[in-house]
Amino acid sequence: xxxxxxxxxxxxxxxxxxxxxxxxxxxxxxxxxxxxxxxxxxxxxxxxxxxxxxxxxxxxxxxxxxxxxxxxxxxxxxxxxxxxxxxxxxxxxxxxxxxxxxxxxxxxxxxxxxxxxxxxxxxxxxxxxxxxxxxxxxxxxxxxxxxxxxxxxxxxxxxxxxxxxxxxxxxxxxxxxxxxxxxxxxxxxxxxxxxxxxxxxxxxxxxxxxxxxxxxxxxxxxxxxxxxxxxxxxxxxxxxxxxxxxxxxxxxxxxxxxxxxxxxxxxxxxxxxxxxxxxxxxxxxxxxxxxxxxxxxxxxxxxxxxxxxxxxxxxxxxxxxxxxxxxxxxxxxxxxxxxxxxxxxxxxxxxxxxxxxxxxxxxxxxxxxxxxxxxxxxxxxxxxxxxxxxxxxxxxxxxxxxxxxxxxxxxxxxxxxxxxxxxxxxxxxxxxxxxxxxxxxx
Numbered sequence: 001x002x003x004x005x006x007x008x009x010x011x012x013x014x015x016x017x018x019x020x021x022x023x024x025x026x027x028x029x030x031x032x033x034x035x036x037x038x039x040x041x042x043x044x045x046x047x048x049x050x051x052x053x054x055x056x057x058x059x060x061x062x063x064x065x066x067x068x069x070x071x072x073x074x075x076x077x078x079x080x081x082x083x084x085x086x087x088x089x090x091x092x093x094x095x096x097x098x099x100x101x102x103x104x105x106x107x108x109x110x111x112x113x114x115x116x117x118x119x120x121x122x123x124x125x126x127x128x129x130x131x132x133x134x135x136x137x138x139x140x141x142x143x144x145x146x147x148x149x150x151x152x153x154x155x156x157x158x159x160x161x162x163x164x165x166x167x168x169x170x171x172x173x174x175x176x177x178x179x180x181x182x183x184x185x186x187x188x189x190x191x192x193x194x195x196x197x198x199x200x201x202x203x204x205x206x207x208x209x210x211x212x213x214x215x216x217x218x219x220x221x222x223x224x225x226x227x228x229x230x231x232x233x234x235x236x237x238x239x240x241x242x243x244x245x246x247x248x249x250x251x252x253x254x255x256x257x258x259x260x261x262x263x264x265x266x267x268x269x270x271x272x273x274x275x276x277x278x279x280x281x282x283x284x285x286x287x288x289x290x291x292x293x294x295x296x297x298x299x300x301x302x303x304x305x306x307x308x309x310x311x312x313x314x315x316x317x318x319x320x321x322x323x324x325x326x327x328x329x330x331x332x333x334x335x336x337x338x339x340x341x342x343x344x345x346x347x348x349x350x351x352x353x354x355x356x357x358x359x360x361x362x363x364x365x366x367x368x369x370x371x372x373x374x375x376x377x378x379x380x381x382x383x384x385x386x387x388x389x390x391x392x393x394x395x396x397x398x399x400x401x402x403x404x405x406x407x408x409x410x411x412x413x414x415x416x417x418x419x420x421x422x423x424x425x426x427x428x429x430x431x432x433x434x435x436x437x438x439x440x441x442x
Contacts, residue, residue: 007033008042010063013050015196019147021048023137031109044075049082051162068095079105081166138181144389144417146185150178151197159277159344171206186229194234201242218247237262240288241280252295258402259299266306268323269316300330300404308337308357310348330375332368336361379405386422388415408432
C-alpha cells in the first residue's frame with residue numbers, strides 16, 4: 001500500500017469552514033487517499049480560505065509557503081470564501097495549482113487528475129448565483145465535539161459583509177439529512193454537537209431548492225432534541241431577530257440543548273446599525289438578553305461587535321461601549337472593521353483612522369475580560385456538568401461546562417471525552433475555574 005497518495009488540510013476562518021473541510025477530507029479518503037497532518041509530507045495540500053478579515057488574506061501566502069517547504073513538488077489547492085471572491089489573487093500566489101469556488105469545492109477530487117505541478121494555476125469558480133444547491137457537512141476532527149452544518153449562504157445585505165458574495169443565497173439542509181448526520185455523529189461516541197451555518201436562524205429556507213420555508217429553526221431544534229445518543233447540543237451564532245422566544249423557552253427546558261447563546265450585535269448604536277443595514281435595533285437586542293436571563297439566569301451569552309465602522313464617532317462608539325457594559329452578557333468577540341471590495345461600506349464617508357479603530361478594539365477587549373471574569377465569578381459555588389477535552393496542557397486537562405465556563409483539573413487521560421458532575425470552587429490565576437468532582441461520571 002506504499003503508493004497511496006497523501007492529502008493534508010489547513011482551515012482558516014469559522015466553524016462552518018471546519019465542518020466543510022471534514023466533508024472534503026472524507027471525499028478524498030473515499031477516493032483512496034490517506035489524510036495526514038499539514039506539518040507532514042503530503043502529495044496534495046488543500047487550504048480552505050476565509051474572507052472575513054484582512055488577516056486571513058495575508059495568512060494564505062504563509063500557509064502555501066509552509067506546504068511547499070514540506071514538499072516542494074506538492075499539488076496545492078485553495079477552496080472556500082476567499083477562493084470564490086478573489087480567485088485570480090490566489091492563483092497568482094507562487095505554487096498554487098488549483099483554485100475552486102463555492103460550488104466546485106465539494107467536487108475537488110474530480111479536478112485532481114495527475115497531480116503534476118501546473119506552470120499556471122487553474123481557476124474553476126462559478127458565478128455566485130449558481131451556488132444554489134446545498135451540500136451537508138460535519139466535522140469530527142476533535143473527539144469531544146462536532147460541528148454540524150445545517151444551513152449555508154445568506155440573503156441579508158449587511159453593508160460590510162462579503163459572505164453573500166462568497167457563499168450565495170440562503171439555503172438549508174433537509175431536516176431528514178440533518179437528523180441522519182446527527183445520528184452518525186452520536187454513533188461515533190462524540191458527546192457534543194455544535195450547530196453551524198452562515199445564518200442558522202434562517203434554517204428551513206430553500207430546504208427543497210425553492211425559497212419557501214419548509215421548516216423553521218425552532219422545529220429543527222425540537223427534532224434534534226429527540227435524537228438518541230446525543231448528550232449536548234450547542235447553537236453557534238444566531239441573529240437576534242431570528243432568535244425567537246419559543247426557541248429560548250425550549251432551550252431552557254431541553255434535554256440536550258445547553259444554556260449558551262452567541263448573538264451578533266455589531267454595534268450598540270442605532271445610527272450605526274442602520275448604516276450597517278442590520279435587521280434590528282438595540283432595543284430588540286436588549287429584549288433577547290432579558291428573555292434569556294429571565295428563563296436561564298445562568299446562561300452564557302456571547303456577543304459579536306465591530307468597531308471603527310465608517311461614521312462611528314467617539315460618541316457613537318461610547319454608546320456601544322456603555323450599552324455592552326450595562327448589559328448582563330458573558331464575553332465579546334471584537335472585530336476591527338476592515339474594508340472589503342464590492343461592499344456598500346467601502347464607499348462610505350467618515351472613514352475611522354486605523355489607530356482609532358485599534359484603540360476602540362482594545363477598549364472592548366478589556367471590557368470582554370471584565371465581563372468573562374464577572375460571569376465566572378457568578379458561577380462559583382454552583383454545580384455544573386463538564387465535558388473534558390483531549391489535550392494535556394502543562395499537566396492539566398481542560399473542559400467546558402454546559403454554560404461555557406472553562407475549567408481545569410490535573411491531567412488524567414481517563415477523563416478525556418467524559419462528562420462529570422462538578423462543583424465550581426475558585427478562579428485560577430490564568431482565569432480558568434477550578435473544580436471538585438461531585439460523584440461518578442455522568
